[in-house]
Amino acid sequence: MEECTCNCGCADELTKELDKIIAAYRNQPGGLIQVLTKAQQLVGYLPRWIQVRVAEGLGLSLQEVYGVCSFYTFFSLIPKGRHKISICAGTACYVKGSQTIVKTLHELLGIKPGQTTADSRFTVELVRCIGACGLAPAVIIDDRDVHGRLTPELMPAILEQYQ
Numbered sequence: 001m002e003e004c005t006c007n008c009g010c011a012d013e014l015t016k017e018l019d020k021i022i023a024a025y026r027n028q029p030g031g032l033i034q035v036l037t038k039a040q041q042l043v044g045y046l047p048r049w050i051q052v053r054v055a056e057g058l059g060l061s062l063q064e065v066y067g068v069c070s071f072y073t074f075f076s077l078i079p080k081g082r083h084k085i086s087i088c089a090g091t092a093c094y095v096k097g098s099q100t101i102v103k104t105l106h107e108l109l110g111i112k113p114g115q116t117t118a119d120s121r122f123t124v125e126l127v128r129c130i131g132a133c134g135l136a137p138a139v140i141i142d143d144r145d146v147h148g149r150l151t152p153e154l155m156p157a158i159l160e161q162y163q
């Protein structure tokens with residue numbers, strides 16, 4: 001079976017945990033989604049070695065596993081930053097200047113939506129309406145902190161809150 005190849009010493013622990021997850025859902029309907037969800041919680045994303053191990057463990061093809069990983073947007077095939085900045089791309093936020101926030105974050109962090117900073121501090125993504133239209137343009141950070149009525153000038157202080 002394939003294992004983590006990051007050489008950080010985590011391979012044994014991660015692999016053991018992953019194998020427990022696979023064993024718990026083997027032969028269960030919908031088990032693949034459950035295993036991938038828990039594997040992503042464990043590792044932070046779904047690198048190839050995880051997909052291979054899940055495929056082998058569940059008796060599926062790598063293509064089947066990859067197909068599910070790449071179909072659902074809540075699965076990530078690339079490493080995520082410690083903090084996720086979700087920029088609302090809904091209509092109200094778009095009209096009120098969400099593109100300005102995208103541009104400002106690009107200037108401040110050097111990344112575009114879908115990317116992670118080199119220091120793994122932030123991942124930026126675009127999302128649909130986050131239910132704070134009255135605060136447009138808005139972002140939600142780490143799925144819990146809504147920041148609204150944003151302007152480029154406000155962004156540096158907001159980013160400072162997340163180390």
Ligand code: FES
Binds near residue numbers: 088091128130131133
């Ligand atoms: S459109 Fe952005 S919060 Fe609703």
